[in-house]
Amino acid sequence: xxxxxxxxxxxxxxxxxxxxxxxxxxxxxxxxxxxxxxxxxxxxxxxxxxxxxxxxxxxxxxxxxxxxxxxxxxxxxxxxxxxxxxxxxxxxxxxxxxxxxxxxxxxxxxxxxxxxxxxxxxxxxxxxxxxxxxxxxxxxxxxxxxxxxxxxxxxxxxxxxxxxxxxxxxxxxxxxxxxxxxxxxxxxxxxxxxxxxxxxxxxxxxxxxxxxxxxxxxxxxxxxxxxxxxxxxxxxxxxxxxxxxxxxxxxxxxxxxxxxxxxxxxxxxxxxxxxxxxxxxxxxxxxxxxxxxxxxxxxxxxxxxxxxxxxxxxxxxxxxxxxxxxxxxxxxxxxxxxxxxxxxxxxxxxxxxxxxxxxxxxxxxxxxxxxxxxxxxxxxxxxxxxxxxxxxxxxxxxxxxxxxxxxxxxxxxxxxxxxxxxxxxxxxxxxxxxxxxxxxxxxxxxxxxxxxxxxxxxxxxxxxxxxxxxxxxxxxxxxxxxxxxxxxxxxxxxxxxxxxxxxxxxxxxxxxxxxxxxxxxxxxxxxxxxxxxxxxxxxxxxxxxxxxxxxxxxxxxxxxxxxxxxxxxxxxxxxxxxxxxxxxxxxxxxxxxxxxxxxxxxxxxxxxxxxxxxxxxxxxxxxxxxxxxxxxxxxxxxxxxxxxxxxxxxxxxxxxxxxxxxxxxxxxxxxxxxxxxxxxxxxxxxxxxxxxxxxxxxxxxxxxxxxxxxxxxxxxxxxxxxxxxxxxxxxxxxxxxxxxxx
Numbered sequence: 001x002x003x004x005x006x007x008x009x010x011x012x013x014x015x016x017x018x019x020x021x022x023x024x025x026x027x028x029x030x031x032x033x034x035x036x037x038x039x040x041x042x043x044x045x046x047x048x049x050x051x052x053x054x055x056x057x058x059x060x061x062x063x064x065x066x067x068x069x070x071x072x073x074x075x076x077x078x079x080x081x082x083x084x085x086x087x088x089x090x091x092x093x094x095x096x097x098x099x100x101x102x103x104x105x106x107x108x109x110x111x112x113x114x115x116x117x118x119x120x121x122x123x124x125x126x127x128x129x130x131x132x133x134x135x136x137x138x139x140x141x142x143x144x145x146x147x148x149x150x151x152x153x154x155x156x157x158x159x160x161x162x163x164x165x166x167x168x169x170x171x172x173x174x175x176x177x178x179x180x181x182x183x184x185x186x187x188x189x190x191x192x193x194x195x196x197x198x199x200x201x202x203x204x205x206x207x208x209x210x211x212x213x214x215x216x217x218x219x220x221x222x223x224x225x226x227x228x229x230x231x232x233x234x235x236x237x238x239x240x241x242x243x244x245x246x247x248x249x250x251x252x253x254x255x256x257x258x259x260x261x262x263x264x265x266x267x268x269x270x271x272x273x274x275x276x277x278x279x280x281x282x283x284x285x286x287x288x289x290x291x292x293x294x295x296x297x298x299x300x301x302x303x304x305x306x307x308x309x310x311x312x313x314x315x316x317x318x319x320x321x322x323x324x325x326x327x328x329x330x331x332x333x334x335x336x337x338x339x340x341x342x343x344x345x346x347x348x349x350x351x352x353x354x355x356x357x358x359x360x361x362x363x364x365x366x367x368x369x370x371x372x373x374x375x376x377x378x379x380x381x382x383x384x385x386x387x388x389x390x391x392x393x394x395x396x397x398x399x400x401x402x403x404x405x406x407x408x409x410x411x412x413x414x415x416x417x418x419x420x421x422x423x424x425x426x427x428x429x430x431x432x433x434x435x436x437x438x439x440x441x442x443x444x445x446x447x448x449x450x451x452x453x454x455x456x457x458x459x460x461x462x463x464x465x466x467x468x469x470x471x472x473x474x475x476x477x478x479x480x481x482x483x484x485x486x487x488x489x490x491x492x493x494x495x496x497x498x499x500x501x502x503x504x505x506x507x508x509x510x511x512x513x514x515x516x517x518x519x520x521x522x523x524x525x526x527x528x529x530x531x532x533x534x535x536x537x538x539x540x541x542x543x544x545x546x547x548x549x550x551x552x553x554x555x556x557x558x559x560x561x562x563x564x565x566x567x568x569x570x571x572x573x574x575x576x577x578x579x580x581x582x583x584x585x586x587x588x589x590x591x592x593x594x595x596x597x598x599x600x601x602x603x604x605x606x607x608x609x610x611x612x613x614x615x616x617x618x619x620x621x622x623x624x625x626x627x628x629x630x631x632x633x634x635x636x637x638x639x640x641x642x643x644x645x646x647x648x649x650x651x652x653x654x655x656x657x658x659x660x661x662x663x664x665x666x667x668x669x670x671x672x673x674x675x676x677x678x679x680x681x682x683x684x685x686x687x688x689x690x691x692x693x694x695x696x697x698x699x700x701x702x703x704x705x706x707x708x709x710x711x712x713x714x715x716x717x718x719x720x721x722x723x724x725x726x727x728x729x730x731x732x733x734x735x736x737x738x739x740x741x742x
């Protein structure tokens with residue numbers, strides 16, 4: 001104790017700006033696949049499956065983004081509109097209606113449709129007339145008061161169309177016009193009770209209108225016009241007649257002065273009252289909607305961003321983000337860069353790299369040496385080497401910006417039985433000797449495991465006891481602290497398998513191998529994920545919960561089913577281990593955080609109580625250095641800043657923040673102590689050297705002091721000395737914090 005008190009005499013007061021915003025969420029989503037764009041008085045708004053953004057026209061790289069990390073209740077947005085008070089209305093796939101007040105920067109959620117018993121709840125479109133929002137939904141037409149956000153009425157049966165027909169678009173010009181999935185419903189003149197089916201005239205597709213679908217209805221040149229899958233029709237003499245652009249699938253129509261604008265899948269076309277002119281064409285992308293300003297600046301929504309056409313100059317605009325919202329597989333390298341496997345077969349778009357500032361895509365288009373874009377699995381090592389599994393063309397190693405590609409033609413690996421050149425790699429891991437281990441999906445040579453040594457020699461191994469054939473489908477793999485390779489067979493002889501060559505690649509006599517199935521104690525033979533924790537335990541995710549092997553050298557006798565009891569009978573999708581040995585377990589209902597001992601549920605995050613975009617979790621990766629947890633879904637990537645950071649090897653500087661800190665009665669009061677070694681002991685002294693508090697850190701790089709003394713009372717105003725040290729008090733670090741108590 002005297003040694004620690006002497007240290008206090010030499011402490012310098014230090015205020016750190018190196019804050020870790022523990023508990024902060026970020027969302028990374030591709031916002032280029034835009035469903036619709038609208039122009040408003042203060043910018044251009046768009047919606048996509050990644051949320052919404054507003055473009056500031058005066059600075060075309062300035063975007064204001066709304067997503068689940070900053071207020072949205074969902075990101076699967078399907079509709080957008082602006083009311084007379086300049087409030088932005090968003091509709092979603094799930095039936096949420098979200099109203100964003102731009103003047104107060106506040107959000108109101110209308111949950112009535114989402115909470116209803118309707119089977120189909122999607123919001124398709126908004127139309128505003130005075131103080132009424134006409135909401136086109138998957139079950140009918142709803143009217144909402146834009147002032148107090150209360151419902152006026154809901155119309156479920158429009159004329160002779162089936163009850164709860166999907167309404168796609170609505171327009172009002174004296175009468176109400178609604179496009180349904182079955183045809184166009186028009187309010188009868190003089191009718192007021194629109195809840196009564198007889199108040200509507202029905203014009204069915206095929207019989208009354210020779211089209212299959214329609215997209216938009218509006219008033220042009222005092223005529224009602226309709227965009228359809230066969231050009232634009234107009235309503236004349238109580239019937240629909242072909243007007244212009246027959247043979248074209250019309251995605252959207254809009255008015256610009258005296259002109260009618262039409263969007264097809266690839267073109268923007270203008271009709272000026274006498275002839276049509278093509279204003280834009282791009283055959284490589286798909287267009288969805290058109291909006292135009294009073295100054296004739298055109299904004300087209302597309303699957304490649306917001307297209308701006310201004311003074312004959314075309315720009316493609318969108319916030320910086322990933323190139324896909326599907327995050328099949330994640331891994332973090334030693335330099336904290338995140339890598340993403342994007343998919344198999346035609347779903348793959350290469351692999352992604354995120355350096356915490358920007359996203360980069362590596363694909364055949366940008367890197368011709370890549371044989372295909374089907375990189376579905378990724379493993380990033382501590383030395384920043386990245387190993388990428390391809391579905392059909394082997395694997396690639398990426399390091400320092402360079403790619404090294406291995407296929408069936410330039411390696412000893414053999415592809416699947418029906419095509420030996422189709423080399424589908426299930427997974428890749430690197431052992432402690434820098435050997436590269438490859439799990440080969442359906443190897444025709446029946447060599448399920450192969451290794452490439454640092455001196456570029458190949459060795460191959462077969463499962464013989466139990467026997468695996470060339471038709472068994474391999475999946476995830478891990479390597480434990482004993483060098484045993486554990487892998488999953490997901491089709492065929494399902495189960496968990498292991499192999500250890502004992503580092504004698506040519507001597508098979510000393511090898512050990514085996515398999516574990518449901519009959520041996522696994523919750524299920526449908527295995528989804530594997531992870532090795534800090535104690536060397538093997539965690540096994542199944543379709544019915546979690547199993548753990550506590551001693552991988554004795555797998556059958558140490559197979560346990562009493563870990564993570566809160567996840568019993570849940571379908572596990574992925575597992576990651578953080579710096580404090582806590583388990584982050586993805587399921588089809590969200591993410592469970594399990595304590596280091598594997599028993600206690602510390603937290604559970606889903607799409608309702610957190611910004612996670614979707615409940616079905618595809619992948620999880622942990623950055624132990626920075627304490628970040630990345631959670632991948634089919635609708636974007638969530639990033640959470642945690643306190644689980646890898647401890648430093650030895651004390652350097654101790655950062656304490658916030659500093660100074662004001663104790664208030666309305667908020668959680670605590671300071672963060674950053675820069676700790678493993679299992680640091682922490683003592684807090686007042687300026688006179690009296691012991692105020694004594695505790696042990698959670699084990700990682702940071703710890704917290706709740707500003708209370710040994711008796712559980714908040715401390716008085718003053719300067720306090722923080723001393724952190726190891727068990728022998730030989731390694732010591734100090735700092736000070738100023739506390740202000742009001």
